[in-house]
Amino acid sequence: MTDSPRSISPDTVLPRIFKAAGRLTAAATIVFLCSVGVFPFYWMFVTSIRPQTEIFEFPPQILPSADSVFEPYLRLFDETDLGSWLLNSAGVSVGTAFFACLFGAMAAYILSRFRFRGREASQVVLLMTQMFPAILLALPMFVVFSRLGLLDSLFGLSLAYLAFLVPVAALLLKAFFDAIPVELEEASMIDGASRIGTLFRITLPLSLPGLASTFLFCFIISWDEFLFARMFIRQPDNWTVSLGLASFSGEFVTPWDQVMAAATIITLPAAVIFLALQRYLVRGLTSGGVKG
Amino acid sequence: MRLVDHADRQDRWLPAIMLGPVLVCILLLVIAPLAWGLRISLTDSRMIGLGFKDGLTFKNYLSVLSDPDTWNAVWVTIVFSGGTVLGSVLLGIAAALVLDREFWGRGIVRVLVILPWAVPHVVAALVWQWMYNPDFGVLNYGLLLLPWIDATPKWLSDPDYALLAIVLVNVWKTYPFAVLLLLAGLQTISDDLYEASAIDGAGPVRRFFDITLPGLRRVLAIVVLLLLIWSFGNFVFIFLMTQGGPAGATNALVVHIYFETFRFFRAGSAFAMGSLLLVMSIILTSIYIMILRSQEDD
Amino acid sequence: MATARLEKVTKYYPDHLAVDHIDLDIAEGEFLVLVGPSGCGKSTTLRMIAGLETISEGDIWIGDRRVNHISPRHRDVAMVFQNYALYPHMNVYMNLSYSLRLRRVAKAEIDVLVHKVAGSLHLTGLLGRKPGQLSGGQRQRVALGRAIIREPKLFLMDEPLSNLDAKLRVQTRSEITRLQRQLGVTTVYVTHDQSEAMTMGSRIAVMNNGKILQTDVPRDLYSNPANVFVAQFVGTPPMNLLTCQMDKVAGSPRLLGECVNISCPEYAAERLAEAGERFLVGFRPEDIEIAGDDPGVGFGGAVKAVEDLGHELLITVSEGSTQFIARLPPTVAERVRLGDKIGFTVNSSRLRFFDTRNEQAITVG
Numbered sequence: 005m006t007d008s009p010r011s012i013s014p015d016t017v018l019p020r021i022f023k024a025a026g027r028l029t030a031a032a033t034i035v036f037l038c039s040v041g042v043f044p045f046y047w048m049f050v051t052s053i054r055p056q057t058e059i060f061e062f063p064p065q066i067l068p069s070a071d072s073v074f075e076p077y078l079r080l081f082d083e084t085d086l087g088s089w090l091l092n093s094a095g096v097s098v099g100t101a102f103f104a105c106l107f108g109a110m111a112a113y114i115l116s117r118f119r120f121r122g123r124e125a126s127q128v129v130l131l132m133t134q135m136f137p138a139i140l141l142a143l144p145m146f147v148v149f150s151r152l153g154l155l156d157s158l159f160g161l162s163l164a165y166l167a168f169l170v171p172v173a174a175l176l177l178k179a180f181f182d183a184i185p186v187e188l189e190e191a192s193m194i195d196g197a198s199r200i201g202t203l204f205r206i207t208l209p210l211s212l213p214g215l216a217s218t219f220l221f222c223f224i225i226s227w228d229e230f231l232f233a234r235m236f237i238r239q240p241d242n243w244t245v246s247l248g249l250a251s252f253s254g255e256f257v258t259p260w261d262q263v264m265a266a267a268t269i270i271t272l273p274a275a276v277i278f279l280a281l282q283r284y285l286v287r288g289l290t291s292g293g294v295k296g
Numbered sequence: 297m298r299l300v301d302h303a304d305r306q307d308r309w310l311p312a313i314m315l316g317p318v319l320v321c322i323l324l325l326v327i328a329p330l331a332w333g334l335r336i337s338l339t340d341s342r343m344i345g346l347g348f349k350d351g352l353t354f355k356n357y358l359s360v361l362s363d364p365d366t367w368n369a370v371w372v373t374i375v376f377s378g379g380t381v382l383g384s385v386l387l388g389i390a391a392a393l394v395l396d397r398e399f400w401g402r403g404i405v406r407v408l409v410i411l412p413w414a415v416p417h418v419v420a421a422l423v424w425q426w427m428y429n430p431d432f433g434v435l436n437y438g439l440l441l442l443p444w445i446d447a448t449p450k451w452l453s454d455p456d457y458a459l460l461a462i463v464l465v466n467v468w469k470t471y472p473f474a475v476l477l478l479l480a481g482l483q484t485i486s487d488d489l490y491e492a493s494a495i496d497g498a499g500p501v502r503r504f505f506d507i508t509l510p511g512l513r514r515v516l517a518i519v520v521l522l523l524l525i526w527s528f529g530n531f532v533f534i535f536l537m538t539q540g541g542p543a544g545a546t547n548a549l550v551v552h553i554y555f556e557t558f559r560f561f562r563a564g565s566a567f568a569m570g571s572l573l574l575v576m577s578i579i580l581t582s583i584y585i586m587i588l589r590s591q592e593d594d
Numbered sequence: 595m596a597t598a599r600l601e602k603v604t605k606y607y608p609d610h611l612a613v614d615h616i617d618l619d620i621a622e623g624e625f626l627v628l629v630g631p632s633g634c635g636k637s638t639t640l641r642m643i644a645g646l647e648t649i650s651e652g653d654i655w656i657g658d659r660r661v662n663h664i665s666p667r668h669r670d671v672a673m674v675f676q677n678y679a680l681y682p683h684m685n686v687y688m689n690l691s692y693s694l695r696l697r698r699v700a701k702a703e704i705d706v707l708v709h710k711v712a713g714s715l716h717l718t719g720l721l722g723r724k725p726g727q728l729s730g731g732q733r734q735r736v737a738l739g740r741a742i743i744r745e746p747k748l749f750l751m752d753e754p755l756s757n758l759d760a761k762l763r764v765q766t767r768s769e770i771t772r773l774q775r776q777l778g779v780t781t782v783y784v785t786h787d788q789s790e791a792m793t794m795g796s797r798i799a800v801m802n803n804g805k806i807l808q809t810d811v812p813r814d815l816y817s818n819p820a821n822v823f824v825a826q827f828v829g830t831p832p833m834n835l836l837t838c839q840m841d842k843v844a845g846s847p848r849l850l851g852e853c854v855n856i857s858c859p860e861y862a863a864e865r866l867a868e869a870g871e872r873f874l875v876g877f878r879p880e881d882i883e884i885a886g887d888d889p890g891v892g893f894g895g896a897v898k899a900v901e902d903l904g905h906e907l908l909i910t911v912s913e914g915s916t917q918f919i920a921r922l923p924p925t926v927a928e929r930v931r932l933g934d935k936i937g938f939t940v941n942s943s944r945l946r947f948f949d950t951r952n953e954q955a956i957t958v959g
Contacts, residue, residue, distance in 0.1 A: 022499075022500070026500065030394045030397060030399075033390055033391070033394045034394055034399075034405055037387075037390075037391050037394070037405075037408075037409050038405060038408045038409065040412075040468065041408045041409050041410070041411045041412055041472075042408050042411060044412070044415075044420070044423045044424065044427065044468075045411065045415070045423075047423065047426070047427060047434055048419070048423045048426075051426065059432070060431075060432050061432070062431060062432050062437065063437045063440075064432060064434050064437055066434070106317075107317035107318055107321065108318070110313075110314040110315070110316075110317060110318070111314060111315050111317070111318035113314060114310070114311045114314045114315050118310075118311050120311060126315075128585055129322060130318075130322075131581075131585060131588075132578075132581055132585075133322060133326045135525050135577060135580075135581040135584070136326075136330075136529070136574065136577055136581075137525075137528050137529025137550055137573055137577055138529055138531070139529065139531060139550050139553055139554060139570065139573075140329075140330065140333065140570050140573060140574055140577070141325070141326060141329050141330070143329075143333055143553070143557060143563075143566065143567065143570060144328075144329035144330065144332040144333035144336070144567075145325065145329045146557075147332065147336070147563075148328075148329065148332065163325070164325070166321055166325065167321060167322075167325030167326055167329075168326075170317070170318055170321045170322075171318065171321070171322065171326075174318055199310065224416075227416065228416040228417055228418075230417060230418055230531070230532045230535075230536075231531045231532070231535075234535075235554075235558075245416075245418075246416065246417075246418045249418045249419065249422060250418050250421075250422075250536055252422070253421075253422060253425065253536055258426075260426055263422055263426070264422075264423070264426070267418075267419040267422055267423060270416055270418075270419055271414075271415050271416060271419050274414060274415070274416050275411070275414040275415060278413065278414030279407055279410065279411075279414055282410055282413075282414075282476060
C-alpha cells in the first residue's frame with residue numbers, strides 16, 4: 005500500500021476532532037450563558053403582558069400569550085403610585101449624583117494633582133468606605149437621623165446616599181484626572197491662567213466623559229438602593245422605586261402582571277446606563293481604585 | 297508622574313477647601329456612625345435612641361457570642377458568600393474564556409451575558425421569586441421537562457433548598473462582574489506566551505493551567521475578595537425572597553442584624569453583631585487593598 | 595526680552611537633592627542650553643525658572659525682578675513641553691490664541707497675530723484642526739507658535755525635539771535657532787543630546803548630579819573641558835582619556851602608560867609633577883595622525899576594531915586594559931589592518947590633562 009497524499013493520519017485527525025469539540029463546547033456555553041442572562045428578562049416582560057386569567061396556569065406558556073395586553077402598565081399608573089415613586093427616585097438619584105460628582109471631583113482633583121502628607125492614606129480611607137456592608141452604616145445613621153428628624157424624608161435619604169457615593173465618585177474621577185497629562189495644566193498656567201481658570205478651561209472640559217460616567221454610575225446606585233430606603237422611609241408618599249416594587253411582594257396574592265410591568269419600567273433606565281458604562285466601571289472599580 | 301508643586305499662592309489653601317466636603321462626608325456619615333454603633337454595642341440599651349447612661353459592658357457581646365442563632369447566621373453568611381464566589385468564579389472563567397475568542401456576534405453576546413449585572417436588585421429578587429414559585433413557576437416547569445426529574449423542590453419555602461436558591465440568584469447577578477474583570481485580565485496575557493507554549497507542544501488544557509490561570513491569579517484574587525465583601529453585605533435578596541427563613545435557613549448576618557433591630561428592638565446586640573461583621577469586612581478589605589497595591593509595583 | 599539669573603538655586607525633595615546650588619547668568623537674547631544625562635536636574639532647573647516647582651533655596655531673577663514667589667502666569671515666560679502639551683479640545687487657532695485670550699487682547703489683534711505666527715510656521719492651513727489630527731512635526735510647530743505668539747521675556751524649552759524622528763529633528767534644530775535669532779528672545783533650552791546642545795546653543799551649561807559642571811561656548815566646551823565628565827559627555831566619540839605617569843628618560847620628562855609614550859611638553863612638566871604621580875592625558879580622536887616610521891613613540895597599540903563610516907574611519911586601538919579611538923581620513927583605509935601594531939603622533943598643544951583624584955582639568959602653561 006502506498007501512502008497517497010490524501011490519506012489522513014491519526015496525527016492530523018485527533019487535533020481536528022479536539023478543535024471541533026472545542027468549538028462545539030464553546031458554542032454550547034455561549035447559548036447557555038445567553039439564555040441564562042436573557043431568560044429572566046424575557047419572562048419578566050412576557051408575564052407583564054399576559055392576561056390575568058392566564059398567569060396562574062400550570063404548565064405556563066413559554067411564548068407570549070395570543071391575547072397579550074398592555075393594560076397592566078396602564079393599571080399600574082392608575083392603581084399604584086408608580087408615577088410618584090419614579091419621580092421620588094429620579095429626584096433622589098439626580099440630586100445625589102450631582103453632589104457626589106461635585107464633591108467627588110473636588111477631592112479627586114486634589115488627590116490627583118497635589119502632593120501632600122496623608123495623600124496615600126486618604127485614598128485608602130476612600131476605598132475602605134465603599135467596602136463596608138451598608139448595614140453597618142445604616143443602623144447608626146438611622147439612630148442619628150431619627151434624632152435629627154431626617155427620617156422619612158427624601159432629603160435625609162439623599163444625605164445617607166452621599167455617604168457612600170462621594171467616596172466612590174472621588175475614586176472614579178481621580179482615575180480620570182490622572183489620565184489627563186499634568187503638562188496641559190502647567191502649559192495653561194504658564195500661558196497666563198490661574199489654577200481655578202485652568203480647572204475650568206482645561207481640566208473640566210477634558211474630563212467631561214468621566215464626569216458623565218460618574219454621574220450615571222451614582223445615579224443607578226441610588227436608583228437601585230433598597231436597604232437605606234427601607235429603613236429610612238415609611239410614608240408611601242416618599243417611596244422610591246425599590247420600595248414601591250418591594251411593597252408588592254408582601255401581599256397575599258401577588259399581582260404578578262403588575263409587578264413585572266413595574267419591574268420592566270424600573271429596569272429600563274438602569275439597564276441602559278449600566279450597559280453603556282460597563283467597560284469604564286470595571287476600570288474604575290479595580291485599577292483606578294488606589295493607583296497613585 | 298510629576299505632581300504639582302507650584303509657586304502659586306492659591307495652591308496653599310485650595311487643597312483644604314476642595315477636600316473639605318469629602319472629609320466632612322466621611323467623618324460625619326461614615327466614621328461617626330461606625331463609632332456610634334460601636335459605642336451602642338457596649339451599652340445595655342435595648343431600645344434604639346436611648347443614651348449611654350448605663351456605662352460600658354460586654355454583655356451584648358457575651359450574649360451574642362453564646363447565642364446559637366448568631367453562629368447560624370455566621371454559618372449562613374459564609375455559605376452564602378462562599379457559594380456565590382465559587383459559582384461566580386467558575387461560571388465567570390468559563391464565560392470569559394469563551395468570550396475571549398473571536399466569533400461572529402461577539403459584541404451582542406457580550407451584552408447579553410452582562411445583562412444580569414444591569415438589573416436593579418429588587419427587580420432581580422422579584423423576577424426570580426416569580427420563577428421559583430413552587431406552583432406556577434417556570435423553573436419547576438422546565439425541570440419537569442427533563443426526563444429524569446419527576447418531583448420538584450419548593451425552593452424558597454423549603455429549608456433544604458432556600459439558601460441554594462438565593463445563592464443561585466446572587467450568582468446570576470454577580471458573575472457578569474467576574475466575567476468583565478477576567479476578560480480584562482485575559483487581555484493582559486501576551487499571545488506570545490500561548491504561541492511559545494504551543495510550539496513547545498502544550499495542548500489546550502496544559503496551556504490553560506500553565507499560562508491562563510497563573511496569568512489571571514491577581515485578577516482572580518480581586519474578584520474573589522470583592523464578591524466576598526459584597527456578598528457579606530447583601531441584604532436585598534434574602535430580605536425580599538425569604539425574610540431569613542424558612543426556619544433560619546437563609547438568616548445571614550445582615551438580615552439577622554436588621555431583624556434584631558427592627559423586630560426585636562435589641563439595638564445593643566445588633567450592633568455587637570455589626571462589630572463582628574465589621575471585623576470580617578476590615579480583614580477582607582485590607583487584603584483587597586494589599587493586592588491592589590502590589591499590582592502597582594509590577 | 596530679558597536677562598535671567600540663578601543664584602545658588604537648590605531643589606530638594608524629601609528623598610533626594612535634585613538641584614544643588616547652581617549659579618547661572620543668562621544674557622539678553624542668549625540661547626542657553628542646559629545639557630546633561632537624564633536625572634541630572636536640568637528639567638527641574640527649567641521648571642523652577644518657569645515657576646512649576648518651588649525653589650528650596652537660592653534666588654531666581656528674571657530681568658531685575660526676583661521671581662521666587664511669583665506664580666507661573668505672572669512670570670511672563672513661555673514654555674515648550676516635551677510632549678507639546680497642546681490642549682486637545684481646542685483647535686490650532688484656539689491653542690495659539692489661548693494666552694492672548696487670557697490676557698483679554700482684542701479679537702481683531704488676536705486674529706492678526708495668529709495669522710502672522712501661523713504663516714511663519716507654515717500652519718495657516720491647519721488652523722481649524724485639533725491636535726489629534728496633526729502629525730508630530732505639525733504639533734511641534736504649534737507648540738512653538740504658542741510660545742512665540744506673545745513675545746515673552748523668556749523662552750523655556752524642555753526637550754522639544756525628543757519626540758520627533760531623527761531627520762525631522764535635525765531640520766527643526768535650525769528652524770528653532772533661526773526663529774530665536776530672528777525674535778531675539780532669551781532662551782533656555784534643555785536637552786540630554788549633546789550634539790543638539792553643540793549645534794544650537796550660543797552657550798552651554800553641562801549638568802550632572804544636580805550641579806553645573808561647566809558653562810561655556812560650544813567651542814571651548816569641546817576643546818577645553820573643565821573636567822572628566824564634560825570631556826566624555828561632549829563629542830562623539832568622546833575625548834580619549836589615558837592614565838599615565840611622568841618619568842625622566844635620558845634627562846627629559848616623558849609620559850608613559852598603556853598606549854602612551856610621548857615626551858612631556860616642557861611648559862606642562864612642572865604643573866603635572868605637582869599634580870601627583872598619576873594623571874589622565876586626554877585628546878580628541880581627530881587630533882592624532884598615523885606616525886611615520888617610529889611606532890614606539892607617541893600613542894599606540896594594536897588595532898582592535900575598524901569602523902568605516904565612508905567619510906572617515908574610526909579605529910579602536912588597545913594595549914593591555916587601555917584603549918582609545920582615532921578618527922582618520924578614509925585615505926588611510928588600506929594601511930590599517932586588524933591586529934596590526936600602529937602608532938600615532940599628536941600636536942602636543944592639543945593635549946589636555948586631568949587629575950585622577952578629583953577628575954578636574956589640570957591647567958598647564
